[in-house]
Amino acid sequence: MKVSAATKATKKKAADEDASGEFWNLRLYVAGQSAKCVAAVRNLNAFCETHLAGRYRIEVIDLLENPKLARDDQILAIPTLVRKLPEPLRKIVGDLSSSERMLVGFNLRQASP
Amino acid sequence: MAKPNAKGSTAKLPKAPTGIQGLDEITGGGFPLGRPTLVCGAAGCGKTLLAMEFLVRGAIEQGEPGVFIAFEETAEELAANVKSLGFDLGKLTDQKKLLVDHVVLDANQIDENGEYDLSGLFIRLGYSIDAIGAKRVVLDTIETLFGGFQNQAILRAELRRLFRWLKDKGVTAIITAERGEGTLTRQGLEEYVSDCVILLDHRVNDQVSTRRLRIVKYRGTSHGTNEYPFLIDEDGFSVLPITGAGLTHVASDERISTGIPRLDAMLGGGGVYRGSSVLVSGTAGTGKSSLAAHLARESCARGERCLYFAFEESESQIVRNMTSIGVDLRPWIKKGLLKFVAGRPTANGLEMHLAVMHRAIRQFQPRMVVVDPVSNLAEAGILRDASLMLTRLIDFLKGEQITAIFTSLTAGGEQKEETEVGISSVIDTWLLVRSIELGGERNRGLYVIKSRGMAHSNQIREFLLTPRGIDLLDVYVGPEGVLTGSMRLSREAREKAEEAERARDADLRRRVSERRRRAIEAQIAALRGELEEEVAIDRGTEAGERERMARASETRQAMARSRKADATKGSSSNGRGGARTGA
Numbered sequence: 269m270k271v272s273a274a275t276k277a278t279k280k281k282a283a284d285e286d287a288s289g290e291f292w293n294l295r296l297y298v299a300g301q302s303a304k305c306v307a308a309v310r311n312l313n314a315f316c317e318t319h320l321a322g323r324y325r326i327e328v329i330d331l332l333e334n335p336k337l338a339r340d341d342q343i344l345a346i347p348t349l350v351r352k353l354p355e356p357l358r359k360i361v362g363d364l365s366s367s368e369r370m371l372v373g374f375n376l377r378q379a380s381p
Numbered sequence: 382m383a384k385p386n387a388k389g390s391t392a393k394l395p396k397a398p399t400g401i402q403g404l405d406e407i408t409g410g411g412f413p414l415g416r417p418t419l420v421c422g423a424a425g426c427g428k429t430l431l432a433m434e435f436l437v438r439g440a441i442e443q444g445e446p447g448v449f450i451a452f453e454e455t456a457e458e459l460a461a462n463v464k465s466l467g468f469d470l471g472k473l474t475d476q477k478k479l480l481v482d483h484v485v486l487d488a489n490q491i492d493e494n495g496e497y498d499l500s501g502l503f504i505r506l507g508y509s510i511d512a513i514g515a516k517r518v519v520l521d522t523i524e525t526l527f528g529g530f531q532n533q534a535i536l537r538a539e540l541r542r543l544f545r546w547l548k549d550k551g552v553t554a555i556i557t558a559e560r561g562e563g564t565l566t567r568q569g570l571e572e573y574v575s576d577c578v579i580l581l582d583h584r585v586n587d588q589v590s591t592r593r594l595r596i597v598k599y600r601g602t603s604h605g606t607n608e609y610p611f612l613i614d615e616d617g618f619s620v621l622p623i624t625g626a627g628l629t630h631v632a633s634d635e636r637i638s639t640g641i642p643r644l645d646a647m648l649g650g651g652g653v654y655r656g657s658s659v660l661v662s663g664t665a666g667t668g669k670s671s672l673a674a675h676l677a678r679e680s681c682a683r684g685e686r687c688l689y690f691a692f693e694e695s696e697s698q699i700v701r702n703m704t705s706i707g708v709d710l711r712p713w714i715k716k717g718l719l720k721f722v723a724g725r726p727t728a729n730g731l732e733m734h735l736a737v738m739h740r741a742i743r744q745f746q747p748r749m750v751v752v753d754p755v756s757n758l759a760e761a762g763i764l765r766d767a768s769l770m771l772t773r774l775i776d777f778l779k780g781e782q783i784t785a786i787f788t789s790l791t792a793g794g795e796q797k798e799e800t801e802v803g804i805s806s807v808i809d810t811w812l813l814v815r816s817i818e819l820g821g822e823r824n825r826g827l828y829v830i831k832s833r834g835m836a837h838s839n840q841i842r843e844f845l846l847t848p849r850g851i852d853l854l855d856v857y858v859g860p861e862g863v864l865t866g867s868m869r870l871s872r873e874a875r876e877k878a879e880e881a882e883r884a885r886d887a888d889l890r891r892r893v894s895e896r897r898r899r900a901i902e903a904q905i906a907a908l909r910g911e912l913e914e915e916v917a918i919d920r921g922t923e924a925g926e927r928e929r930m931a932r933a934s935e936t937r938q939a940m941a942r943s944r945k946a947d948a949t950k951g952s953s954s955n956g957r958g959g960a961r962t963g964a
Contacts, residue, residue, distance in 0.1 A: 360492045362493050362495035369492070
């Protein structure tokens with residue numbers, strides 16, 4: 269399991285678009301270095317920096333290295349992004365090429381600039 | 382794994398035996414080894430069970446571990462569902478012979494954003510396969526994916542890749558799919574899985590359900606194209622491979638007794654052929670079951686097992702009833718030579734019956750099977766099906782050289798020379814027990830309508846149920862027609878009386894003529910006496926005449942002497958004539 273980006277929570281609630289200011293725990297499942305997976309990692313990092321700066325954590329899991337997790341975490345599609353926190357659990361599949369769709373998917377639409 | 386010869390379409394395709402009764406026979410050895418097979422059918426027709434049994438039997442009988450990817454049920458639910466069939470999934474899982482993986486798909490949780498593929502599923506499957514070294518894989522039901530993901534183009538591409546991948550892995554796979562409107566599967570999966578397609582069907586006719594299986598396609602294998610009935614019961618899945626196509630059974634020359642000596646005599650002296658089919662038909666209460674029981678008892682007495690399918694009475698009822706006519710079946714049941722399988726015909730569909738019978742026959746290995754009665758089976762399905770089913774049963778029994786005894790109830794009223802279930806043409810020996818109504822009585826008459834391969838009697842016998850069993854008697858055939866029962870008895874009595882009378886008459890006549898003869902003789906004697914008397918009188922007269930003539934002659938001579946005349950010739954001639962008369 270490699271954690272490619274782990275930004276420490278810095279508790280700068282007031283400056284954020286997300287009014288709730290919750291801490292985001294995200295997990296991205298990939299399989300090797302395929303184009304879709306590389307794109308997904310890049311797109312996710314960009315999204316988080318834009319919308320969740322300072323209060324997110326991304327865990328990238330390569331299923332080729334940890335195939336057991338595919339079963340344990342019920343992963344079928346690659347790449348799959350799982351929002352573990354805040355509740356409720358959400359799943360987004362795909363290379364996350366549309367940040368608009370991500371905002372909708374994570375119910376952040378109203379908070380976007 | 383062994384690769385099939387790519388060039389030679391004639392090369393035998395390697396198969397993975399399913400271990401499911403009957404299915405291997407109609408598929409020529411099982412499903413294509415190392416390839417995916419599509420099993421489709423409507424909800425509740427047994428797809429999951431077929432797939433699960435394929436894995437379980439593979440694990441136990443073939444030593445091939447299997448992975449079950451369940452899209453619809455959890456491992457616990459599956460284990461509970463198949464427990465009733467005697468499959469212990471928990472134990473197999475512990476032994477690493479089986480791995481059940483439940484794939485949870487919840488479309489509400491999943492949002493799609495951009496390009497993706499199903500590598501997760503592949504990785505997951507690959508991991509499970511490698512974990513236990515699986516040779517068999519089941520995906521049940523993969524179409525669920527269409528509910529979980531929106532991008533159909535991606536899904537279809539991925540499914541195609543998945544089946545290719547499964548082939549490359551060399552696992553024998555079953556993919557189940559729901560039947561669609563007018564198509565084999567709702568999502569057209571048959572496009573992707575082209576090696577073998579099995580269709581399961583579950584129909585309800587007149588409130589009785591029947592399950593059927595059909596091989597839609599099996600590339601590289603000649604397969605049966607019929608619909609084969611199958612059943613699911615406590616022993617799992619079984620397909621009835623009775624094709625009924627072959628009339629290749631060997632006909633035995635051996636004759637077996639019916640247990641009724643006079644019936645044997647009617648059948649050319651030796652009873653019925655072993656392995657033949659015997660039909661006993663008749664109206665209600667004519668003693669069909671009793672006849673069947675005799676045959677069953679005789680079979681047991683020869684030391685041969687007999688299986689009795691009772692569709693009207695329970696075992697104990699039959700045993701009690703037969704005891705009343707002197708056929709004690711209990712010792713044979715105790716010895717294990719006689720076995721009853723009793724059930725209401727409507728309890729199952731026809732296929733189920735056939736399957737149950739089939740299985741019971743396989744297990745018990747009898748030399749004789751009694752089905753009492755077959756006519757009731759028509760209740761369990763439509764008539765045509767019933768006769769088809771019985772034809773298949775008869776074919777099966779003949780193939781196994783099992784003598785089959787069927788009883789058939791014909792509807793009351795006019796005696797029809799046909800059976801309700803229309804199987805008369807496939808029957809070898811047909812006995813008809815009919816009730817003959819005469820003189821206010823109903824009596825039973827038995828005759829042999831046909832008996833293939835033997836010179837059978839063409840006569841009616843009166844069929845009596847006595848406390849010592851069945852007895853056959855000659856019926857009275859005379860100018861007044863066929864007489865039975867009391868009328869036969871009275872007719873016989875009358876005949877005896879007439880006979881006696883005739884004897885008396887003859888005696889009388891003899892005595893009368895004797896008397897008359899004697900009288901005549903007496904008359905003759907009397908006449909003879911008279912005659913003698915007459916003769917005697919005649920003689921006396923002659924003598925007197927002679928004396929008189931002699932005296933007259935003397936007188937004449939004396940007169941002549943006294944007259945001194947010559948003696949005349951006339952007197953001597955007179956004397957001679959008198960002497961001639963006397964002689």
